[in-house]
Amino acid sequence: MHSYVLRRLLESALILLGITLVTFVLLYLLPADPARQIAGRSATAETVANIRDQLGLNDPLFVQYGRYLWNLFQGDMGRSYLQRAEVSELIASRLPASLLLMLAAIVTELLIGLTIGIIAALRRNRPVDHTLMIFSFVSISAPQFVIGILLLYVFAVQLGWFPIGGYGTFAHLVLPALTLGFLGAGWYSRMMRSSMIEVLRQDFVRTAAAKGLSKGRIILRHVLPNAILPIIAMIGIDIGLFMSGIVVVESVFGWPGIGQLAWQAIQRVDIPVIMGVTMVSATAIVLGNLLADLVAPLIDPRIKTK
Amino acid sequence: QVDEDAPQGGSMIVTYKDDVATLDPAIGYDWQNWSMIKSLFDGLMGYEPGTTTLRNELAASYDISGDGLVHTFTLKDGISFHNGREITAADVKYSLERVTNPETRSPGAGFFGMIDGFDTWNAGEGEGLSGIEVVNDKTVRITLSRPDATFGHVMALNFASIVPKEAVDEKGEDFGRDPVGSGAFTLAEWTPGQRLVFERFDGYHRAGVPKLDQVTFEIGLEPTVALLRLQQGQADVPGDGIPPAQFLQVMNDPAQADNVIEGGQLHTGYITLNTEMAPFDNLDVRKAVNMAVNKDRIVRIINGRAVPANQPLPPTMPGYAEDYEGYPFDPEGARQMLADAGFPDGFTTELYVMNVDPNPRIAQAIQQDLSEIGITVEIRNLAQANVIAAGGEKDQAPMIWSGGMAWIADFPDPSNFYGPILGCAGAVPGGWNWSWYCNEALDARAAEADAMTGPENAEAREAAWRQIYLDVMADAPWVPVFNEQRFTLTSDAIAGDASLFVDPVHIPVNYDYIYSTEAE
Amino acid sequence: MEPGGTCPVLSVRDLTVQVATPDGAKTVLAGLSFDLMPGETLCLAGESGSGKSMTALAIMGLLPKPMARITDGSVRLGETELTRLSDAGYRKVRTARIAMIFQEPMTSLNPLMTVQAQIIETLLEHGACSRAEAPVRALELLTAVRLTEPQRRLRQYPHELSGGMRQRVVIAIALACAPDIIIADEPTTALDVTVQAEILDLLRVLQRERGTAILMITHDMGVVAEMADRVVVLRHGRAVEAAAVGALFAAPKSDYARELLAAVPRLGDAPLRPARASEPPVLEVRDLCVRFDVKGGLLNRTIARVHAVEGVSFDIQPGETLALVGESGCGKSTIGKALLGLVPWTGSVRVLGRETRGLGPTGLKTVRRQLQMVFQDPGASLDARMTVGEQVGEPLDVHGLESGSARTDRIAWLFRRVGLSPDMMGRYPHEFSGGQRQRICIARALAVSPRIIVADESVSALDVSVQAQVLDLLQELQDEDGLSYLFISHDMAVIDQVADRVMVMRLGQVVEEGTRDAVLRSPAHPYTRRLLSAVPVPDPSRARPVRLQDADDPQSPILPVGQQPERLHLAPVGDDHRAVPA
Amino acid sequence: MTPAAADTAPPGRTRRARVLAVLRELLRRPRAAFGFAVIVLMVLAAVFAPLLMPHDPFEQSFDGLSLTGAPLPPGGEFPLGTDLLGRDLASRLILGTRTSLIIGVLANGIAIALGAGIGVTAGYFGGWVGAVLMRFTDLMMAFPALLLAIVLAAIFQPSLLIVALVIAMVNWVQMARVIYTETRSLAERDFIQVQRAMGSGHLRILFAHLLPHLSSSIMVFGTLGISTTVLLEATLSFLGVGVQPPTPSWGNIIFENQTYFSTAPWLVFIPGAAIVLLALAFNLVGDALRDILDPTLKGRH
């Protein structure tokens, strides 16, 4: 088990290395000059050249990459070109908020999605099922901005149950998590539904019924845990989707997460920040997948991690 | 006109979508932190609140020698930084050398090019700016290498703010996170991505200023949401303005419309026509394009939040040519002109545009107008950095709509619209002169105009600049489209002279002079 | 055993069950009636699809909804009329008064719950004991079903147990609330003969100890003979005959029962196999080894090996059948797969004199034209989404043999060859019975006219009557075309019918080999003897030996890297008969 | 199951006849028929757009805006209202069907095919091929897709093809993961072993035997992917990769106007409804098709 985790960590590290390389190359190819972004519109050509020189942007790609890696290994992610602050600090100040939101969103989408999936599977091909299917497609197709503002308008402005955006308390968390969760719920409900239908056909469900167990218990203890297995792998994948999709929700709710930072950095070619955010989100994704793989055997004893 | 005796006390909340990049006056160069820095720092010069009139700020007096080359500033007495230390002439020299030091990588270094010794110092050689001389504790003498009428304005730029060396040395690159200046406010709290809190600086050199005890900036709020907050009484000024989508809604509601203050802005939105790329190397083609764009309709598309423009300078800028008619909107004539220029069937070209609303919409309007005269325009909808990069290449972007990146003057002087965006200096790879328009005769005249220093020459200088811009228009490297108006929405909780809410150098509002209606 | 009282514990009258089909309702049980007396074992026998499981499910109230429903009749449990019970009422009956053991022990336990949790859950649901007592009760139950190390088993998950152990757990659950009746739906079909014998013994002992009535469902007349007090023979949803077991076996009244009994293979009365002249063998296997790596560790290196097959050697002559027997997991299938190059192996395999070691894909392809394999489960080895005609034709396409109308003709010929009508070609596998599916698999194997067929448990999943048909078919093919078979099975009675020579395997190695008569009539190795004694004998008059055994952990063929299993050596014990000295 | 089970069509029926039979079966189910009708209508709308559009979809008509520059609500001359430039929304939606169908069906299709292909290959071959492919999948999953889009946008001329490619590159990953796991278990099943024993080539095993069994998962992802890709296309257009203005697509109509949803709801909700309808239609048809094509479910309702 330990060596398995170690091996997976090693693999993850390699993947991350690959990602730094690809991202670096892409940024190098990007036809936008960070030096000009720093120098501003009044700068002379010499000033720009001078800045390029100072930042080492004139060096060959591999030299720049090597330097970046070397610093990274020493725990130095560099300083933002535009904000001049340490990238690690910029990220550290925002990461907790991002993780919190992501966690809440995952919980929300699972709560909504799985509930709907379960009901739909149990009422398969009945009107309830069809209605829920339409709901899941609507939720998948809905633009987050619109959902966010609608929720905000109804629950924060009209009903006054929650603050109008911001960060800090549990009340602040509810609406953004709901917005993100709403989208994911559509996916999870569809997958949970088919997974449930599959499990409901299994022999052991019939055995459970033959034991005289109540319907609720059969669903909760026997069907659900088995049906949820394929979903767990999806949660790992989900983290990636959140990392890229979180920007809109963050800006609607004034959530001080990493998405905003990334978005602004990409807009203005702030390479150290882009690299840093990419690394962090890639790490989150890779760890998320790893976690999913590690959690699976806890639920399913058949999966041996050896 | 500004009520200097307004009561002190109270607080206000300003909202912003984007986080504040930095509060280092040598580095901050976007409209959001521009006025924040103005409230945290002071330079030798400043502006009368709500106007474009220069006044002495930290300087008690400002003398210019007859030839316009030597500028002598005397500091006020008893002025100190937020850390309590008294400001001396050495701080002025240090601050100006810091901003021009290549190591600082300041985007504003280029403004100080007229100071003697700039070229060597900025190239990383020598020991500071030779043109700056500390005469005594209170007096500093700055020698220019050429006479420059804009120097007073340059000294009022944020980049010329006075900073304490010990604080900069201590904080290093993090000075922008933890600024120490001598402005009306001090930074009390900065939670990244969430909020900044400014508090009154009790030792401020102007009595009775600032009016407010506290200004809170709530960060990360989408403009639509900021508006909701304001409507709920949870914010006082939406820093990003009224969101375009809600503009009409607000203006149609008399209660809210009452709280909207409209004003001009030193801004021009324009289309650059790359004079180095065919077919825009043909003057008639450029003129035809100028005649084809229906500016009235574009203004209507953005709900009338601008006025049509016909020349580079905005109307509130000295040197604006009131009686200039510009190119008339005349598609028929434009088509004829195009045919005469050898393009009876038009041609196909590209229009680069930044991808933030309303710019793509404006680009589509332009596209439709040009299609009327047979020009097929393909729109390239890109992130800001990519558009800027394309503009800096000689042969990449035939047309660029400047919206979102458009020129807003750094200081209220006509020269500010020329150098980087219309002069030869900007027409280099990586420059901001996206039309690649380079008229050396005009450049020479511009230099001459800037050399006309002193109040006695002001009128002549203005006339010279006016003519320069009219001559630029004769070559039609741009299609000036509109000058954006400012619409500032406020809550009832704050007040002040209307000019403070559309202050030309403080966007969105002049934080120092606005007061709270709840204050005694 | 004498039936206890005179008042039946369960009484089924005129039970009629219908299922919905596209062509309207179909009656799968028509007016079935029988009584189950306290303490007696009643067997429901009949071929696949005759409605046996439907009867069981109908009694349990577990008919698949909304497809199937009881349209008529009554099921009385003592005084209670079950068909009129509400859902909640039924729940109180299930397991508390009637418990059920399902056919598939592999899938009838929840893979995610420990044994203990699954037992306790039942106890608590029916209030059989308090939460605190539950673990103790669970332990008692496991001890009662003779599981070794019951304490440890409680904490294990189903996948950590062998099939026999799992079935014991299922039985323990069934016993949990001391029910009046246990319904066992083919409880041993999926198990090894030896394990089957153990489970049957266990059921008998438990019944004697507790006086539970058992309704046993099976298609195996051997099992019927060993277990039943009375028998009801079902066909097409109707009872064809109901009689005491002795009477039925001695003098079956209905034709169908007679037919069924005649089809039962009996150990020892197989026909003589003609002796054959020694010819060059079609298949020579020398020192075949198959090992699977078990990976692990930081660098994912091999840390252990499964020694699935260890140094097996044998020859097969033209027209000869070599039978391979042994318990589950001893490496029988793996040998078959190795011959076809489906798993990595070492040693030497010569097909028609040609060494196949080191052959590339094209070389293997020619080998595969000579050697084909028929897999154990005909259902699983057919692609459910392709018509059977297509599937039989596939080998022709793969080997580029026929195309166009010649191909169609060939497929039709193959269908006729295995006794199917060519107009079934357009159907899908699920539209066939098990026996028919096995015929299709055989037809597919025959498509390329191979000389040798590896038949891996080809008849284990089939009804006796169907089994007999398939065995006849194989025999016919051998007689006519001189095919050779490597016949893998664990059923001694079947092997007795078809084999020329027999090879007994254990843990990847051969423990005994020789001619059929030598190995089956005078077994030398104790393991062979155990296998033979476990075969249920279809003769109710024979005394039922009680060989109670604990289910033990099967020995493992997995050894750490570097460790080799001890090689066994065969010593001659008679004419053409060798065994490992005991 | 008795040997004399219900007889199906005679052998030797042609492919064409089979397709027709499936189609007939499809149309017999009301929900599937509805879905099918929606798809057909949308395809017709895309093909015959020029004939169907009530107005010129590019014309920024002066009557299309109110005096203050607000778009017009549905009704009157513009049946579905106008957009912020005064263009007829109905016409733009009809024309946008082209892009959105191509993206939702084609680009999504490529993504699904790529994901299924990689997943199935990795799962079927296993070993180092599988390891390399799955590590590559992990890498792609963790990779910032937006960045890729921006770089591509800046380097290439924007076109539908590029969008389709970018979407495919971003969206295949989840599919690959899921299919990989499923293939792993399928590949162990007997009927695949039989194929190997028979000497069947890999292609035959992959396409004739594995793929049909994966169709159910592919269907779930495929139909869900329709909405997501149509919306993703809008994001990409915004970044400059996708179809460029003034060419309409449902996604970019929503995207351009989403901030106006409270003042001009028709600009967001009508194209939104179109996307939901499209995805739903494919889902209904897909579900039915799966049932029809799964021979074990034949005839059950």
Ligand SMILES: Nc1ncnc2c1ncn2[C@@H]1O[C@H](COP(=O)(O)OP(=O)(O)OP(=O)(O)O)[C@@H](O)[C@H]1O
């Ligand atoms: N869900 C169903 N839909 C339609 N027919 C069904 C269904 N389940 C069972 N049947 C039919 O009911 C009949 C009886 O089936 P049952 O399972 O009772 O047979 P069995 O005697 O238990 O056979 P086996 O020995 O194969 O288990 C069969 O003809 C079968 O085809």
Ligand SMILES: Nc1ncnc2c1ncn2[C@@H]1O[C@H](COP(=O)(O)OP(=O)(O)OP(=O)(O)O)[C@@H](O)[C@H]1O
């Ligand atoms: N691909 C594989 N990887 C690892 N171990 C395997 C593999 N295939 C088979 N084994 C192991 O090899 C041993 C022999 O398996 P095999 O399938 O040959 O048994 P068998 O005699 O056919 O059993 P059964 O009667 O249950 O079919 C078993 O322990 C099994 O777990």
Ligand SMILES: [Mg+2]
């Ligand atoms: Mg059955």
Ligand SMILES: [Mg+2]
């Ligand atoms: Mg086997």
